[in-house]
Amino acid sequence: MGTLQRTILVELVRVFALSLFGITGILVMAGVVAEASQQGLTPSQILVVIPLLIPSTLPYTIPATTLFATCVVYGRLAHDNEILAIKAAGIHLMKVIVPAAILGVVMSGATMALYYRLIPRTHYMLRTQFLNEVEESLYAMLKKDRCIKQPGLSYSMWVRQVQGHRLIDALFKRRDKTGHYDIIAKAREAELHYVAAKRQIEVTLKHCDLYTENNSTAGHVQLKIVPVELPEQYLTMKNPRPRALTYPELLQQRQEKAAEISRIGAELAMQTTTPVSQIAPELAQHISNLKEMQRQLQLELWSVDNELSLRPALSAGCLCFVLIGCPVGIWFSRSDYLSAFITCFLPVVFVYYPLILCGTNFVKQGRVGAVPGLWAANVLLALAAFGLFRRLLRN
Numbered sequence: 001m002g003t004l005q006r007t008i009l010v011e012l013v014r015v016f017a018l019s020l021f022g023i024t025g026i027l028v029m030a031g032v033v034a035e036a037s038q039q040g041l042t043p044s045q046i047l048v049v050i051p052l053l054i055p056s057t058l059p060y061t062i063p064a065t066t067l068f069a070t071c072v073v074y075g076r077l078a079h080d081n082e083i084l085a086i087k088a089a090g091i092h093l094m095k096v097i098v099p100a101a102i103l104g105v106v107m108s109g110a111t112m113a114l115y116y117r118l119i120p121r122t123h124y125m126l127r128t129q130f131l132n133e134v135e136e137s138l139y140a141m142l143k144k145d146r147c148i149k150q151p152g153l154s155y156s157m158w159v160r161q162v163q164g165h166r167l168i169d170a171l172f173k174r175r176d177k178t179g180h181y182d183i184i185a186k187a188r189e190a191e192l193h194y195v196a197a198k199r200q201i202e203v204t205l206k207h208c209d210l211y212t213e214n215n216s217t218a219g220h221v222q223l224k225i226v227p228v229e230l231p232e233q234y235l236t237m238k239n240p241r242p243r244a245l246t247y248p249e250l251l252q253q254r255q256e257k258a259a260e261i262s263r264i265g266a267e268l269a270m271q272t273t274t275p276v277s278q279i280a281p282e283l284a285q286h287i288s289n290l291k292e293m294q295r296q297l298q299l300e301l302w303s304v305d306n307e308l309s310l311r312p313a314l315s316a317g318c319l320c321f322v323l324i325g326c327p328v329g330i331w332f333s334r335s336d337y338l339s340a341f342i343t344c345f346l347p348v349v350f351v352y353y354p355l356i357l358c359g360t361n362f363v364k365q366g367r368v369g370a371v372p373g374l375w376a377a378n379v380l381l382a383l384a385a386f387g388l389f390r391r392l393l394r395n
Contacts (some may be wrong), residue, residue, distance in 0.1 A: 004086070008073065009099035016069040016103065024061045028053050052126040055119045059314050062107050063321045064345070070100050070325030071332075071340040078330040093393060097326050104322030111315040117246045124244040135165075135194045138201070142167065155228050157190075157203070165191055172203060174226060183226060184211040200227045242307035250308055257301045264294045298366065306363040309370035313356070316378050321348065323385035327392045352377045 031053055032046055077083050077096070086096055141148055143162040148155075160169035170190035176182040187208035194201055203226045210218040242250060268290050324344050332340035359373035367373075 004091070005095065005099050008077070008096065009102060011073050012069050012099055012103050015072050016065050016107075019065040019068050020061060023065055024054065024057055027057045027061060031057070049126065052122045055114055055122045056126070058114060059111050059119070062111055063314075063317045066104060066107050066318050067321040067325045067345060067348070068341050069103070070322050071329040071344065074100070074326050074329035075332055075340050083330060097389075100322045100326050101319070104319035107318040108315045111318060112312060115247070115311040115315065120244050120246045120249075124240060127244065135192055135201075138192055139165065153228075155203075155226075159190070167191065170205065172205060172208075172226065174228060181213050184213070185209065185224065185226075186211070187224075194230075195227075198227070199230055201230050202227050242304050245307070247308075247311075250304055254301065254304045254308070257297050257304065261294055261297050261301065264290050264297070268294070299364070302364050302366050302370075305370040306360055306374070309363070309374045310356075310360060313374040313378055316375075317352065317381070320378050320381035320385065324348070324381060324388065327385075327388040330392065348381075352381060355380065 028050060032049055074083075074096075083093070083096070087093060138148065139162065142157070142159050146160070146162075147158045149157070155172065155174040157167075157173075158171045159167045162168070167190040168188075170187045172183065172185045172187065172190065173181050174183040185205050185208040187205035189206045190208075191204045191206075192201055193204065205221075205224045205226065207222060208224055209220050210224075212218050242253075245253065268287065325341075328344040329340050332343065355377035356374065359368070359376060362368045363370050363373040
């Protein structure tokens with residue numbers, strides 16, 4: 001690179017670093033305040049949460065700061081008539097864009113490197129140690145089995161229905177240290193809340209009738225909160241979500257799930273060769289269970305495929321944002337830099353991220369493939385950048 005390109009690159013890096021520090025700090029503090037108030041974190045736990053929360057925000061703050069840096073730097077170049085001087089000197093305009101492209105490529109690579117191991121590991125630690133992954137696991141257990149009754153727990157719980165975080169018609173029993181039930185309650189509605197500071201589950205019972213061990217009525221209360229201890233094994237994720245898996249773990253899980261789906265498909269093919277009239281009720285139930293298992297595994301496989309394509313797609317967004325920001329910054333040379341940033345950032349917010357979100361939902365449902373569903377937004381931005389550069393060079 002020549003002196004001009006090095007100077008532009010240094011200015012881009014300076015503005016990018018300052019912007020990244022400020023935007024990331026604001027988002028992290030907002031997230032910490034929200035989680036601290038919701039989860040009841042202590043000051044010492046907040047200090048531990050902050051470094052775990054920073055990596056997860058970088059894939060969203062890095063593209064925004066690259067866009068802001070290019071708008072500011074190239075807008076300033078055009079405002080000071082440096083672009084006109086460069087063109088008058090016979091230097092092609094695309095050579096001026098090279099530093100921004102370098103910044104976009106480097107930041108895309110850095111984001112992808114963060115996604116390889118650091119972001120999944122910190123997300124896993126954050127969810128298991130401080131946030132509501134324990135709650136989600138218990139709710140999933142209740143939704144599947146309609147009860148929580150396992151060795152090591154001092155309480156048991158049955159529900160008729162699970163609606164989000166509402167447990168309808170819950171029966172709760174808790175034993176004391178002597179093995180007798182000290183609380184037996186039938187609640188019209190209940191909720192679970194994990195208190196990270198105490199490593200306890202708070203069971204909130206609403207409109208509940210209290211009973212003794214011999215089933216005699218002990219009273220009625222509108223609201224009762226019962227804290228229960230949580231065994232150590234429940235504080236770890238037994239089946240981590242795809243977002244909490246590193247890239248090698250995602251590839252391994254995809255291979256295992258694909259092999260299991262193939263095995264179940266082969267078994268179903270063998271079972272369905274029997275005439276329907278000769279299928280015993282037990283065999284029919286077994287076939288139904290296999291189909292449900294295959295459907296669940298397929299949904300999990302689509303979620304893994306979504307994560308495998310989502311990470312590079314979001315990483316490549318840094319380069320696409322840079323290519324959009326350069327021509328917009330030059331065109332808005334006579335306006336303030338914030339106007340240029342907002343002008344190109346609002347379409348990105350209302351087009352790019354909604355497309356990513358829709359693509360994620362469609363991929364997880366199996367409606368579209370992972371690559372076309374998640375890379376469509378980047379392709380659209382690349383086409384828009386091509387059109388903007390073509391018009392800029394023409395004028």
